[in-house]
Amino acid sequence: MIQPVRLALALVLAWGATTPSMAAQSERAKRDRAVSVANGPADSLPVVRVAHGTPTLFLFPAPINRKTLTFDESRIRVLDAGERSVIVQPVADLAEGERYEVGVFFADGRAPARAAFSLMTDPAEVDIQISVQRPELVDAACPVNEPRAPQPEDFVLLGLVDKEGVSATPIKVYDDAERGFLVQSAIAYRGKGWVLIDARVINSAGQLPWLPSVAMLTGRVGLPLRARIVMADTSAIQPGESRQVLVVADLPQLPVSPVFALELVGNGRALKIPNVRFPKTVSGATP
Numbered sequence: 001m002i003q004p005v006r007l008a009l010a011l012v013l014a015w016g017a018t019t020p021s022m023a024a025q026s027e028r029a030k031r032d033r034a035v036s037v038a039n040g041p042a043d044s045l046p047v048v049r050v051a052h053g054t055p056t057l058f059l060f061p062a063p064i065n066r067k068t069l070t071f072d073e074s075r076i077r078v079l080d081a082g083e084r085s086v087i088v089q090p091v092a093d094l095a096e097g098e099r100y101e102v103g104v105f106f107a108d109g110r111a112p113a114r115a116a117f118s119l120m121t122d123p124a125e126v127d128i129q130i131s132v133q134r135p136e137l138v139d140a141a142c143p144v145n146e147p148r149a150p151q152p153e154d155f156v157l158l159g160l161v162d163k164e165g166v167s168a169t170p171i172k173v174y175d176d177a178e179r180g181f182l183v184q185s186a187i188a189y190r191g192k193g194w195v196l197i198d199a200r201v202i203n204s205a206g207q208l209p210w211l212p213s214v215a216m217l218t219g220r221v222g223l224p225l226r227a228r229i230v231m232a233d234t235s236a237i238q239p240g241e242s243r244q245v246l247v248v249a250d251l252p253q254l255p256v257s258p259v260f261a262l263e264l265v266g267n268g269r270a271l272k273i274p275n276v277r278f279p280k281t282v283s284g285a286t287p
Contacts, residue, residue: 028124030054034131037115045101045118051126052093055079058086060106060115060132068105068114075100076119094121106134155191162192167279171197174273180207181271184242190254190278197247197262197276201237209236212264212271215247219260225249229264236267254278 028051035046050056066081075094079087088102103116115132155161171186186199195217203210211234215227227249237243247262258280262273 028054028122028126030128031125032129032131033127034133035117036133036135037112039112039135045116047099048102048117048119048130049122049125049127050076050088050090050094050119051121052090054126054128055087055089056127057129058088058115058117058132059129060084060086060104061134062110063107064115065105065107069102070104071102072100076102088119090119090121094119160191160194164192166191169277169279171199171273171276176271177204179269179271180204180210183271183273186273186276188276188278190251193250193252195249195251195254195278199245199247199273200242201245201264201271202242203237203239205240207239208267208269209238210267210269211236212245212266214263214265215249216263216265217247217249217260217276218263219258225251225260227262251278254280 031049035048038045048056048058061084063083064081064086069078069081069086071078071088075091077089077091079089081087086102086104090100094100099118099120101116101118103114105114106112112134115134117130155166166189168187168189171183171188173185174183176182180203182202182204184200184202186197189196189198212229215229217225217227219225227247230246230248231243233243245264247264258278260276260278262276264271264273
């Protein structure tokens with residue numbers, strides 16, 4: 001099978017060999033050139049020299065969208081358009097100062113997205129092959145992959161929620177005046193293989209700044225369970241200040257007696273919250 005670029009070049013040579021106006025065209029020097037497409041609307045279009053009876057072949061560095069090809073049909077003929085090539089020829093030599101635009105969009109949409117050229121006729125030269133170059137936008141900032149905001153469907157896709165859904169139960173207000181803490185409000189959540197405690201903790205006035213760094217869940221049976229601490233503000237909780245503290249742990253199977261004590265340790269101080277009860281499996285759930 002003949003490659004598309006070779007076929008396009010063969011067509012150009014064939015047309016050039018059979019045209020009746022070869023005597024007039026022989027006076028023009030035939031050129032193969034490389035031209036760069038304009039980076040934006042402010043840049044002038046590259047000039048391509050065309051002549052009646054001499055096809056001009058454009059070779060593109062990437063696939064083009066042939067449906068987006070634009071030209072003045074009354075003055076310019078497109079003899080062939082392939083995946084990466086276009087062959088044009090003027091209906092007649094263009095008059096001095098007369099120029100016509102030919103343009104096409106690249107298929108990938110990457111900038112520069114469009115290749116456009118200004119066609120003119122030069123009495124001394126004609127371009128028979130144009131190797132189109134597509135410059136990189138060196139001044140453009142590198143794209144940054146912004147993290148996608150979590151969506152409700154992510155919980156199911158990641159296997160964090162199943163047909164039993166997410167259950168929650170409140171935790172009683174807990175005042176640990178001896179250690180200088182007050183758990184203002186707290187909720188225990190349970191999903192598929194995980195548990196989470198959402199607590200708002202007050203570091204009592206007169207205490208030192210406190211930042212929890214270790215979390216442990218201790219049940220009535222079994223070994224203590226290490227948990228993760230998640231805080232939107234990771235600075236220390238100042239005296240008299242309250243902060244939301246999330247504690248997350250993997251718990252594939254909930255014990256028969258799902259009662260734990262939560263201990264948060266940091267800066268030499270520990271907050272211990274007793275009687276943390278996680279919800280049991282929702283009964284009667286349907287697929």
